[in-house]
Amino acid sequence: xxxxxxxxxxxxxxxxxxxxxxxxxxxxxxxxxxxxxxxxxxxxxxxxxxxxxxxxxxxxxxxxxxxxxxxxxxxxxxxxxxxxxxxxxxxxxxxxxxxxxxxxxxxxxxxxxxxxxxxxxxxxxxxxxxxxxxxxxxxxxxxxxxxxxxxxxxxxxxxxxxxxxxxxxxxxxxxxxxxxxxxxxxxxxxxxxxxxxxxxxxxxxxxxxxxxxxxxxxxxxxxxxxxxxxxxxxxxxxxxxxxxxxxxxxxxxxxxxxxxxxxxxxxxxxxxxxxxxxxxxxxxxxxxxxxxxxxxxxxxxxxxxxxxxxxxxxxxxxxxxxxxxxxxxxxxxxxxxxxxxxxxxxxxxxxxxxxxxxxxxxxxxxxxxxxxxxxxxxxxxxxxxxxxxxxxxxxxxxxxxxxxxxxxxxxxxxxxxxxxxxxxxxxxxxxxxxxxxxxxxxxxxxxxxxxxxxxxxxxxxxxxxxxxxxxxxxxxxxxxxxxxxxxxxxxxxxxxxxxxxxxxxxxxxxxxxxxxxxxxxxxxxxxxxxxxxxxxxxxxxxxxxxxxxxxxxxxxxxxxxxxxxxxxxxxxxxxxxxxxxxxxxxxxxxxxxxxxxxxxxxxxxxxxxxxxxxxxxxxxxxxxxxxxxxxxxxxxxxxxxxxxxxxxxxxxxxxxxxxxxxxxxxxxx
Amino acid sequence: xxxxxxxxxxxxxxxxxxxxxxxxxxxxxxxxxxxxxxxxxxxxxxxxxxxxxxxxxxxxxxxxxxxxxxxxxxxxxxxxxxxxxxxxxxxxxxxxxxxxxxxxxxxxxxxxxxxxxxxxxxxxxxxxxxxxxxxxxxxxxxxxxxxxxxxxxxxxxxxxxxxxxxxxxxxxxxxxxxxxxxxxxxxxxxxxxxxxxxxxxxxxxxxxxxxxxxxxxxxxxxxxxxxxxxxxxxxxxxxxxxxxxxxxxxxxxxxxxxxxxxxxxxxxxxxxxxxxxxxxxxxxxxxxxxxxxxxxxxxxxxxxxxxx
Numbered sequence: 001x002x003x004x005x006x007x008x009x010x011x012x013x014x015x016x017x018x019x020x021x022x023x024x025x026x027x028x029x030x031x032x033x034x035x036x037x038x039x040x041x042x043x044x045x046x047x048x049x050x051x052x053x054x055x056x057x058x059x060x061x062x063x064x065x066x067x068x069x070x071x072x073x074x075x076x077x078x079x080x081x082x083x084x085x086x087x088x089x090x091x092x093x094x095x096x097x098x099x100x101x102x103x104x105x106x107x108x109x110x111x112x113x114x115x116x117x118x119x120x121x122x123x124x125x126x127x128x129x130x131x132x133x134x135x136x137x138x139x140x141x142x143x144x145x146x147x148x149x150x151x152x153x154x155x156x157x158x159x160x161x162x163x164x165x166x167x168x169x170x171x172x173x174x175x176x177x178x179x180x181x182x183x184x185x186x187x188x189x190x191x192x193x194x195x196x197x198x199x200x201x202x203x204x205x206x207x208x209x210x211x212x213x214x215x216x217x218x219x220x221x222x223x224x225x226x227x228x229x230x231x232x233x234x235x236x237x238x239x240x241x242x243x244x245x246x247x248x249x250x251x252x253x254x255x256x257x258x259x260x261x262x263x264x265x266x267x268x269x270x271x272x273x274x275x276x277x278x279x280x281x282x283x284x285x286x287x288x289x290x291x292x293x294x295x296x297x298x299x300x301x302x303x304x305x306x307x308x309x310x311x312x313x314x315x316x317x318x319x320x321x322x323x324x325x326x327x328x329x330x331x332x333x334x335x336x337x338x339x340x341x342x343x344x345x346x347x348x349x350x351x352x353x354x355x356x357x358x359x360x361x362x363x364x365x366x367x368x369x370x371x372x373x374x375x376x377x378x379x380x381x382x383x384x385x386x387x388x389x390x391x392x393x394x395x396x397x398x399x400x401x402x403x404x405x406x407x408x409x410x411x412x413x414x415x416x417x418x419x420x421x422x423x424x425x426x427x428x429x430x431x432x433x434x435x436x437x438x439x440x441x442x443x444x445x446x447x448x449x450x451x452x453x454x455x456x457x458x459x460x461x462x463x464x465x466x467x468x469x470x471x472x473x474x475x476x477x478x479x480x481x482x483x484x485x486x487x488x489x490x491x492x493x494x495x496x497x498x499x500x501x502x503x504x505x506x507x508x509x510x511x512x513x514x515x516x517x518x519x520x521x522x523x524x525x526x527x528x529x530x531x532x533x534x535x536x537x538x539x540x541x542x543x544x545x546x547x548x549x550x551x552x553x554x555x556x557x558x559x560x561x562x563x564x565x566x567x568x569x570x571x572x573x574x575x576x577x578x579x580x581x582x583x584x585x586x587x588x589x590x591x592x593x594x595x596x597x598x599x600x601x602x603x604x605x606x607x608x609x610x611x612x613x614x615x616x617x618x619x620x621x622x623x624x625x626x627x628x629x630x631x632x633x634x635x636x637x638x639x640x641x642x643x644x645x646x647x648x649x650x651x652x653x654x655x656x657x658x659x660x661x662x663x664x665x666x667x668x669x
Numbered sequence: 670x671x672x673x674x675x676x677x678x679x680x681x682x683x684x685x686x687x688x689x690x691x692x693x694x695x696x697x698x699x700x701x702x703x704x705x706x707x708x709x710x711x712x713x714x715x716x717x718x719x720x721x722x723x724x725x726x727x728x729x730x731x732x733x734x735x736x737x738x739x740x741x742x743x744x745x746x747x748x749x750x751x752x753x754x755x756x757x758x759x760x761x762x763x764x765x766x767x768x769x770x771x772x773x774x775x776x777x778x779x780x781x782x783x784x785x786x787x788x789x790x791x792x793x794x795x796x797x798x799x800x801x802x803x804x805x806x807x808x809x810x811x812x813x814x815x816x817x818x819x820x821x822x823x824x825x826x827x828x829x830x831x832x833x834x835x836x837x838x839x840x841x842x843x844x845x846x847x848x849x850x851x852x853x854x855x856x857x858x859x860x861x862x863x864x865x866x867x868x869x870x871x872x873x874x875x876x877x878x879x880x881x882x883x884x885x886x887x888x889x890x891x892x893x894x895x896x897x898x899x900x901x902x903x904x905x906x907x908x909x910x911x912x913x914x915x916x917x918x919x920x921x922x923x924x925x926x927x928x929x930x931x932x933x934x935x936x937x938x939x940x941x942x943x944x945x946x947x948x949x950x951x952x953x954x955x956x957x958x959x960x961x962x963x964x965x966x967x968x969x970x971x972x973x974x975x976x977x
Contacts, residue, residue, distance in 0.1 A: 047834055048834060048846075048848070049831075049834060049835075049901065063763070066741070066744075066763070067767070067768065104684060105684065106684060201738075202735075202737060202738055202741070205738050205741055205742075206741060209742075209745045209747055210732060210734060210738065210741070210742050210745070210747035210748065211747065288733065289706075289733075289734075289735060289738075290734060290738060291732045291733045291734055297733060300706065300733070301711075303853050304706060304707060304708055304711075304852070304853070304950075305708060305878070305949070305950040305951070306853060306856055306857060306860070307953075369684075370683055370684065371682070371683060371684070372682050372683070372684055375684060402861070403864070406861070406865055413814060414814050417814035417815070418814060421814075422814070523851075523853065523854075524853060524857060527853070527854050527857040527858070527861075528857055528860075528861060531813070531858060531861065532815075532823060532847070532849035532850070532854040532855070532857075532858050533813070533814060533815050534815065535814070610827075610848075610850045611850040611851040611853075611854065612849070612850055612851065612854050613815065613847065613848065613849050613850055613854055614850070615847065615848045615850070618850070619827065619848045619850050622827045622850060622851075623827035623828075625735065625737075625827075626735050626736065626737060626826075626827050626828035627737070627827065627828060627829075627830060628737050628759055628760060628763075629759060629830065
């Protein structure tokens with residue numbers, strides 16, 4: 001009986017699906033037919049140096065703010081208080097671990113002390129394995145020759161993360177309890193995450209001056225949303241039965257929160273902390289543009305002289321820091337659960353080890369406070385023990401690759417550019433704006449249902465309003481091509497990883513590294529391989545976005561019950577049939593989520609793309625940051641990126657939900 | 670980033686308070702120097718910081734900032750000195766004329782040249798390419814996947830105000846402007862073009878350390894005459910040569926600090942700057958070591974900067 005209804009559902013689903021894809025095909029066909037007579041008309045093109053009245057008005061606004069800075073009491077009362085508090089926290093952390101302080105030529109805690117404290121902390125929060133990893137990771141900063149820079153980066157990241165948690169966790173808990181606040185916060189958080197940092201970097205220094213405060217606040221804007229969102233999600237997903245149990249025992253609202261909701265959501269909240277740490281670290285290089293000290297400075301400097309090797313070793317230090325912090329917070333999250341399950345003997349052993357590490361740390365702290373050898377990381381001043389050799393090696397390898405693979409990479413670039421990107425771009429960017437808008441609305445309706453249409457229409461209207469329609473369309477076409485490549489990689493590698501533990505163990509560390517390695521590090525070799533072009537920007541976006549898509553697909557495939565796969569295999573299905581008929585269809589939800597996240601991650605690389613020849617919105621954002629005349633236009637371009645992000649995100653999410661609901665209805669019937 | 674003396678020696682020794690161990694000779698105090706993101710500027714800042722620290726006993730704070738953000742710092746006190754300013758009449762208007770927080774402090778002696786350049790192999794093989802009149806003849810060769818069937822003119826650094834779109838139009842060139850988006854992208858493009866004998870023409874400028882590695886050749890546009898670039902819509906001439914100058918905050922100029930006199934007197938040639946920039950960019954010396962090397966070899970040049 002179940003098989004019968006199941007099949008019937010599948011048939012109905014297929015029947016319901018066919019017209020949908022056919023409809024999209026028809027819309028595109030009509031579009032192409034209309035493009036032939038209409039192309040080049042009403043494209044709303046604006047040359048790079050031209051400004052629209054809106055852009056000029058934004059410039060004037062900036063000037064007005066600039067001129068009132070200092071004379072207005074609002075500034076001194078409000079912004080200066082915040083700035084001084086943030087500055088004080090950051091400078092305190094720096095004087096602990098990175099900068100000379102209190103009349104000493106070195107910070108209070110030298111390298112030995114920092115390594116010991118970090119190891120102790122990792123063991124206390126997690127387990128022995130991450131403690132060893134932490135000790136090795138922190139020592140490697142010194143071996144790479146970037147001890148002080150790493151500590152500056154760590155101090156800044158810690159300051160930003162501490163403030164994020166102080167604001168984000170209470171806000172997240174509140175948003176978890178109140179639907180109204182949640183609805184209010186969501187667009188604000190979207191805006192904070194998708195608005196390119198370059199847009200608010202220069203205004204930040206207007207409000208908070210040049211100094212640690214501006215760098216920390218720039219980092220904070222980008223890394224606050226995850227902890228708020230994930231905390232709210234955690235509070236929301238506490239099982240209603242647990243809450244009911246609490247209520248029936250007569251607990252007040254506050255008691256419920258303290259004893260039921262927060263403890264049960266703890267695991268999820270720690271995941272939010274983890275994501276916030278990762279986001280904060282990804283801002284290291286960009287914050288360096290407004291004088292944030294640390295590893296980002298090394299990367300930017302190396303970029304000026306195209307010194308790939310040095311940029312790589314500094315980037316490697318950032319990657320190591322990210323991996324250490326990620327593993328420690330993940331272990332801390334798991335400990336939240338396992339703590340209660342430890343037997344008395346294991347608990348005793350743990351206490352002894354903790355006490356031992358504590359004593360060792362106290363000794364290390366004393367030594368690093370008092371003696372030069374424990375304060376300064378030993379080794380040559382520039383390049384450290386292994387950093388210089390590593391840098392030279394990396395430079396040699398990239399030089400060789402650029403010299404010998406140039407012909408191949410040119411061919412790849414030309415094939416994708418002429419074969420896919422140029423036709424798509426001329427279809428999207430050279431159609432009249434009303435035609436593209438109509439097509440977008442029609443496609444959104446077909447794939448995501450009528451409820452998405454108002455949102456999409458508002459986004460499109462605002463895009464026209466930014467005065468950068470054609471630029472946005474050029475960016476959109478490159479984004480679509482990059483997303484297609486990301487999804488192709490996501491499916492191939494994700495399925496491979498999902499089906500094989502060995503593949504997973506092999507590939508996952510590379511994915512982690514690709515996600516946290518600052519894009520600035522690999523831009524130079526990519527430029528060498530593909531030249532300054534839109535394709536280089538696409539490759540950079542793929543490197544950043546593919547890991548997320550791959551991981552999501554892999555998790556989805558892994559989540560398919562083993563019994564189902566075994567049943568299919570035993571009934572004589574080939575591996576290909578198992579993948580296409582069983583594993584991927586059952587992992588659909590993960591695949592659609594991967595597509596959504598892939599798109600958003602690609603979009604977050606638009607600005608980096610602008611640095612390597614993608615032009616369009618990304619270039620305008622960068623130019624707006626560095627040319628005062630173009631400030632307003634850059635701001636408008638940033639808003640256009642946000643609008644594209646909202647449009648694509650809402651549409652794919654609604655499509656996924658609808659798809660999902662359809663599948664479930666099919667199953668239930 | 671603080672350039673200061675460290676009271677540390679040998680292994681096993683104890684850390685001692687540095688306190689006020691080094692008494693400053695004059696009331697110099699702290700000098701905040703903005704360091705804009707290109708190597709030539711870094712060379713200027715390295716030498717000035719070295720001299721201010723070692724000869725005048727100042728405490729120098731270098732701040733790594735882009736141009737516009739540096740100018741913002743004049744008003745708020747975060748920045749005292751900008752050492753290599755390329756034009757920026759708009760910023761001068763805002764911060765010198767309107768807000769009155771900054772003052773011009775004379776030329777650095779460096780001449781800034783902006784223009785269109787080709788890699789040396791191209792100029793050697795096709796000598797007539799350096800005349801703009803012949804550019805259309807070769808337009809086909811400059812085609813790329815980015816240039817939509819026309820020749821590609823590669824622009825780079827977003828921080829420069831450029832006339833190139835107007836130039837292409839007004840000189841009726843069959844070229845399309847493509848934005849490389851960063852100095853890094855532009856340098857890498859020229860490097861690849863020379864290495865692999867590719868066709869390439871793009872925007873570049875001197876002084877720049879990369880010209881010591883690959884001697885790019887300037888393409889002559891109709892010569893610049895005063896006022897020919899007044900209207901950005903009809904401009905059809907080469908870029909004006911820039912007299913690179915120094916800008917300091919009003920407060921710093923009035924402070925009577927010996928460092929202010931040093932900045933005011935600072936003047937050197939493109940060769941001087943290139944020597945220091947090359948040591949930083951290619952020979953991988955630290956800023957301080959590169960400055961020390963130049964200072965030791967050019968005593969007669971900088972002695973004159975220290976006079977009040």
